[in-house]
Amino acid sequence: MKLVETVPNFSEGRRxxxxxxxxxxxxxxxxVHLLDYTSDQDHNRSVVTLIGDPESIMEAxxxxxxxxxxxIDLTRQQGVHPRIGAMDVIPFIPYKDITMKECxxxxxxxxxxxxxxxxxxxxxxxxxxxxxxxxxxxxxxxxEFEGLIEEIKLPERHPDFGEPVIHPTAGxxxxxxxxxxxxxxxxxxxxxxxxxxxxxxAVRETSGGLVNVQAKGLWLKDQEIVQVTMNLMDFEVTxxxxxxxxxxxxxxxxGVEILESEIIGLPPIxxxxxxxxxxxxxxxxxxxxxLEERLTEKLLE
Numbered sequence: 472m473k474l475v476e477t478v479p480n481f482s483e484g485r486r487x488x489x490x491x492x493x494x495x496x497x498x499x500x501x502x503v504h505l506l507d508y509t510s511d512q513d514h515n516r517s518v519v520t521l522i523g524d525p526e527s528i529m530e531a532x533x534x535x536x537x538x539x540x541x542x543i544d545l546t547r548q549q550g551v552h553p554r555i556g557a558m559d560v561i562p563f564i565p566y567k568d569i570t571m572k573e574c575x576x577x578x579x580x581x582x583x584x585x586x587x588x589x590x591x592x593x594x595x596x597x598x599x600x601x602x603x604x605x606x607x608x609x610x611x612x613x614x615e616f617e618g619l620i621e622e623i624k625l626p627e628r629h630p631d632f633g634e635p636v637i638h639p640t641a642g643x644x645x646x647x648x649x650x651x652x653x654x655x656x657x658x659x660x661x662x663x664x665x666x667x668x669x670x671x672x673a674v675r676e677t678s679g680g681l682v683n684v685q686a687k688g689l690w691l692k693d694q695e696i697v698q699v700t701m702n703l704m705d706f707e708v709t710x711x712x713x714x715x716x717x718x719x720x721x722x723x724x725x726g727v728e729i730l731e732s733e734i735i736g737l738p739p740i741x742x743x744x745x746x747x748x749x750x751x752x753x754x755x756x757x758x759x760x761x762l763e764e765r766l767t768e769k770l771l772e
Contacts, residue, residue, distance in 0.1 A: 474567040475574060476522045478652075478736055479532060480560040481539045482548050484510040484517050489542045494519060497535035502527030507737045513691040515550025516559070518654065520737050522566060525573070529581055532561055533588075536644065540589055544640040545616045551689045552700075553612045555594075555619055556642035560608065562597065563648045574648035575599045582646040586633030589641070592623065593632040597647035601631050608645060608702075609685060616642045653703040653742055654735035655711060657718050661727045664690040667697035670721040674701065674714065681709045681717060696730065706739070712746040 479497065483489050490510055494517075498505040503523035510517040521531060536558040543557035561581065563574035575598055582593035600606040604627075614622050620637050622628045629635045630643060637643055659667060667688030672678045675686035683704040691698050699718050703709055711734075719729055747753070 472567070473525055473569040473573075474522055475525050475528050475569055475577065476520065476564040476566045476651075477528055477532060478518060478520050478562055478564070479535055479558060480516060480518050481535070481543065481558050482516055482545065482550070482554045482556065483539075483543050484515045484550065485512050490517050492542060493517070493535055493538045496538035497521060497531050499534060500527045500531040503531040509735050511552075511735075513550065513689070513693050514552035515548060516552045516554070518735050525569065525577055528563075529577060532581055533584060536561070536585055536591070537589060540591065540638070540641040545642045546640060551691070553609070553615050553687075554642070555612050555616050556591065556638075556644040557640070558591075558644050559612075559642075561644060561646045562652070563646075564651060565648075571598055571648055571650075578646045578648050582632045582644075585644060585646070586630070589638075591633065591638045591641050592630035592635065592643045594643060594645045595631045595647055596645045597649035599647040607685070611645045619643060650705060651739050651742075653706050653711060653738045654701075655703055655714060655732065656698050656700045656735065657715065657732045658691070658694070658696050658698050658730045659722055659727050660730050661697055661725070662690075662695060663725075663727075664688055664697050666722075666725045666727055667699050669725070670718055671699050671701075673721045674699065674717055681714060683708050684714060703742075706742040706745065710745040710749070711738075711742055712749045715746075 503521055507520040539557040563578050565571055565574050578599040585591050586593045594611045595601050596605050596608050596611050605611050623635050623637050671686035671688040674680040676684050685702040687700050689698045
């Protein structure tokens with residue numbers, strides 16, 4: 472049986488009634504399983520993890536996007552996390568008996584449907600990107616909703632699907648196929664957001680840091696601390712522990728300590744076993760030494 476994972480991100484993390492309605496829409500299709508969701512008030516964003524067969528997942532994502540269009544107005548929404556849309560990002564991740572190529576086709580089909588039926592312009596990113604400049608999500612989201620209102624009219628910012636006119640309240644949506652991504656945040660015991668920004672610059676690939684890592688420094692108003700928020704785009708190339716240790720090392724330069732870290736969504740168990748193996752110096756078993764890992768492999772054979 473073909474299984475695809477998806478982790479839609481929508482731009483609401485404060486209004487519980489809205490969050491529940493969107494999640495209900497996303498999980499209302501038979502054959503779709505809701506695995507996890509996380510909402511953050513500072514980011515003003517929710518991240519949902521779903522898995523199911525391709526046809527059911529497609530319907531669930533469309534219903535969820537439709538619901539965000541009804542309930543979220545980006546002219547009134549603010550948060551520290553960059554966003555271009557009410558339903559901001561929709562990734563397709565191959566899980567079982569499905570290829571990346573198939574997920575690319577799914578992303579294109581959904582993008583076309585969203586643009587045609589909801590009048591929301593859609594940008595293809597990651598493996599689905601129409602050109603290299605759109606492979607990285609930060610490039611697609613450059614300028615955010617407010618900046619895209621005018622920039623979408625420029626030929627280089629025209630969407631892949633839909634007219635070059637942003638939806639007045641729901642903005643635009645990025646849809647694509649990608650590998651497993653780990654959204655990993657580290658909170659620091661300082662109020663100086665410039666320190667977090669400097670550390671993020673040292674960590675992210677585009678400014679000479681770790682391969683396949685995106686990073687940004689943020690101020691968390693509710694907690695009165697700063698955060699280095701990261702996307703680890705390929706944990707097999709750059710594992711969690713390596714990102715943690717580099718942030719820790721850079722923080723020490725400024726007399727700052729790590730308070731805590733968090734993972735948003737559900738990471739593959741292999742990514743956690745990598746760090747466990749590193750810190751415990753476990754010998755000889757590689758990264759597949761858990762009962763759950765072996766059992767899952769057997770059940771999916």
